[in-house]
Amino acid sequence: MIGPGGAGKSTIGALVAQRLGLAFLDLDKSLELRVGDIGDYINANGYDAYARANIEVYCSLLIGTRCPGVHALSSGFMTYASDVHPNYPTLRREIEIHPRTFVLLPSLDRDACVAETVRRQTARPFGRTPAREEAVIRSRFEIYMSVPARKIETMRPLNKVVDEITSALSCGISGQGPNPLTRE
Secondary structure, three states, X not given: OEXXXXXXXXXXXXXXXXXXXXXXXXXHHHHXXXXXXXXXXXXXXXXXXXXXXXXXXXXHXXXXXXXXXXXXXXXXXXXXXXXXXXXXXXXXXXHHHOOOOEEEEOOOOHHHHHHHHHHHHHOOOOOOXXXXXXXXXXXXXXXXXXXXXXXXXXXXXXXXXXXXXXXHHHOHHHHOOOOHHHOO
C-alpha cells in the first residue's frame, strides 16, 4: 500500500492483513526500530539520508524474501529523487507495476484529497503546520495519481475500503498475477 500520510495505509493495511490472516508490515515502524524517531533522524541527517535508510530497510525486509503479507510503505516512498539510492528506480518501478499494489488516497479529487490529508495529518502529534502539509500533498498528489496501480478512496467507512481491497485480492485483481491468498 502506498499513498500520502494520513491516507490510512497503516490502519487499513492492518485490517486487510487481519482479515486475510497475513502478516502486516509498516515500513515506518520498521525504520523507527532501526533509527529511532523519524523526525529526529531527518533533522539530524537530512531527508535524503532518511530516504536512503528507508530504502535499505525496505530492501532488507522485502527484497529476496517470500514475505507474504500486507505492506504499508512510507508516505514519501514513491516520491524520492531517482538518484537517492542505486536500487531505487528499479524498486519504484516494480512497486508501481505490481498487480497487488494499491494507492490509498482520501479522495481522487485533488482538492478533497488535500483538505482531508491536511485534516488527518495535523491531528497527529508529529504534524507539520497545515500550510506545510498542504504544500507536501499538493506536490505529491499527481505522483500518486500517476502510479499505474489501483486507486482506493479512503474517505468512507473502513469496512467498505477493506472489503474492496480484500475482494480485489481474492479475485487475483482481475486475473493479474498470483493470488496472495494462496501465498504464491
